[in-house]
Amino acid sequence: MKQLTFAFLYPLTGMAALASLASCTEEKEAAKQYNIVYIMTDDHTAQMMSCYGNHLIETPNLDRIANDGVIFTNSFVANSLSGPSRACMLTGKHSHANGFTDNTTCVFDGSQQTMPKLLQQAGYQTALIGKWHLISLPTGFDHWEIVPEQGDYYNPDFINMDNDTIRKERYITNLITDMSIDWMENQRDKNKPFCIFIHHKAIHRNWLPELKYLSLYEDKTFPLPDNFYDDYEGRPAAAAQEMNILKDMDIIYDNKMDRADKETPLKERYESYVGRLSPEDRKVYDAFYEPIIEDFYKKNPKGKELAEWKYQRYMRDYSKVVKSLDDNVGRVLDYLKEKGLLDNTLVVYTSDQGFYMGEHGWFDKRFMYEESMHTPLIMHLPKDFKAKGEIPQMVQNIDYAPTFLDLAGAPIPEDIQGVSLLPLLKGEKPADWRKSLYYHFYEFPAEHMVKRHYGVRTERYKLIHFYNDIDEWELYDLQEDPTEMHNLYGKPGYEKITEDLKAELVKLQTQYQDPIEEKLKQQQKN
Incomplete structure (x- = not known):
């Protein structure tokens, strides 16, 4: 009866009717x-x-x-x-x-x-x-x-x-x-x-920040991470980076402490960014930062005081x-x-x-x-x-x-x-869900100077090999050392864990067809 009613309302016959039915079916499938x-x-x-x-x-x-x-x-x-x-x-x-x-x-x-x-x-x-x-x-x-x-x-x-x-x-x-x-x-x-x-x-x-949020979080003091003053002992690749808040965060570009008599490597880039504001919006922007700039150069913090000042400005701007x-x-x-x-x-x-x-x-x-x-x-x-x-x-x-x-x-x-x-x-x-992950970072030498490295992460452990201009291994027990401060590679008692992780690393490189190990061996021969 439904088919007769359908035919009466839509007088199609033969292939046309079939095409219409097919079209309706396709629409229903598409809706899914x-x-x-x-x-x-x-x-x-x-x-x-x-x-x-x-x-x-x-x-x-x-x-x-x-x-x-x-x-x-x-x-x-x-x-x-x-x-x-x-x-x-x-x-x-x-x-x-x-x-x-x-x-x-x-x-x-x-x-x-x-x-x-x-x-x-x-x-x-x-x-x-x-x-x-x-x-x-x-x-x-x-x-x-x-x-x-x-x-x-x-x-x-x-x-x-x-x-x-x-x-x-x-x-x-x-x-x-x-x-x-x-x-x-x-x-x-x-x-x-x-x-x-x-x-x-x-x-x-x-x-x-969006201008309406310039003042947001200005009354908040963010807690320092426990390893903010990491000395990178036993981790030469970590020591060689150029992304340290104290040493590498630009006081003008990153912290907005721009003043006519101050120069930094990224000052021009910063000024081009804020220069896109309309004159009216630029007044709002400057009115917020000028007192902070004046106070900063008056106090002229150094060392740990400067590091922690930069950290607070960074955290506030990021949060905004x-x-x-x-x-x-x-x-x-x-x-x-x-x-x-x-x-x-x-x-x-x-x-x-x-x-x-x-x-x-x-x-x-x-x-x-x-x-x-x-x-x-x-x-x-x-x-x-x-x-x-x-x-x-x-x-x-x-x-x-x-x-x-x-x-x-x-x-x-x-x-x-x-x-x-x-x-x-x-x-x-x-x-049968995966038990390990593969990672490979290539961009060196470049901004922030993080060494090339690859590695494997399991639920508990992480093994990293830094290579190219360096040949260093790092091993972490993420359960006991979640902040990755203690490199266990080569330490007594971790030989079997290291061996197993290296085997897993090779397994992943084979699975994903990453030829890095063969390239490194060839470089050593040459």
Whole structure:
């Protein structure tokens, strides 16, 4: 009877009727495909998210995602650097396999297989708005607008798909959210599932706050990390870096203590950034910083006093930038809820890596140590998924690509090196989940001068090999020494652990086809 009624209302016969039925079936199948909203920040660390139990600041909107969904407590990157991390995410492959190993010598090969391209083949509309930082222009996106290189916090430029560079007024974090919501509301085909990458400049150096938050946290004194005055004993690679808050943080560029009679290597760059403010906004900016500048040069702190002064300014500015970011995550969540999209959308929040908030006396990232290898990862799940709360399994940013493809019902190519997180999102606890992670950092010599290194991390231990102009090994027991202060390599009693970890390291290098060991052996022969 339903078929007769259908035929009466829609007088189609033969192949036309079959085509109509097929079309309806396809629409129903398409409706089952989940949307993906992937929010990624730059240099945001779990230490500065209250949902990770760290209450240096409060992040209520990020907490909304974690409280309603899942929070990965062992989430890591494969290469703690912005461009390489993004390439790992896009391809599902380690740096040596996707070709983008560092920010100084590489250009991302946009012709290669990427997750956005595979999503397009699965019927998705794809968009990228914000930071790209891979030198070449984006591919695999139906729509994109990106900031040149690192982008500017104030009145930034955007490059559009016509290759025009357009300056837009206002604070960058607000603008990226505005543009992302506008694409979801007004520009996409609402008959198709979508995947949008909302990629923020925040919270990247040099932490320029939204003007309305200039005074925020000024009454807060942040506690020094226990190892703020690390002496790097037994760790020559750690001693050789140039990311120390006291020695390497620029007093003008990073701490904003600009005065006409003062010069630093990064003064000109800083002035170009704040010079983008309108005259009216610049008055507001200067009115806030001028008393701090006057007080700083009057007191002229030195040594530990200067180190701790710099640390407080760094923490306050970083926290202010996080506040604007958290506001804008809330705006995206509110939009999705208002439009009835949350039940059918995976919302992912992560960063391109972690960051040092004074641990070891540092800012920046790069090292395989926990603060930079670990990255936040929280997800709001579609209503069909059962997982809730903490997910303790070790995951890595090469897993995002296969996860999104799996969610879309698209095949996962065999050459993708990550694994889908979908079983974990469904509340399953796979017995054969990975037991170790591989890491490889390449960018040396370069800014911050962190030595090249690779290593393996298990649930309890971490083994690192620093190479190139150095040949040093480090071993840490993360259970007994979570801040990685005591190098156990070569210590009596750790021979078997070291042997097992080296075997696991070779196993991973073989699995991921990283030829570094063969290259080092060849160099030794030569």
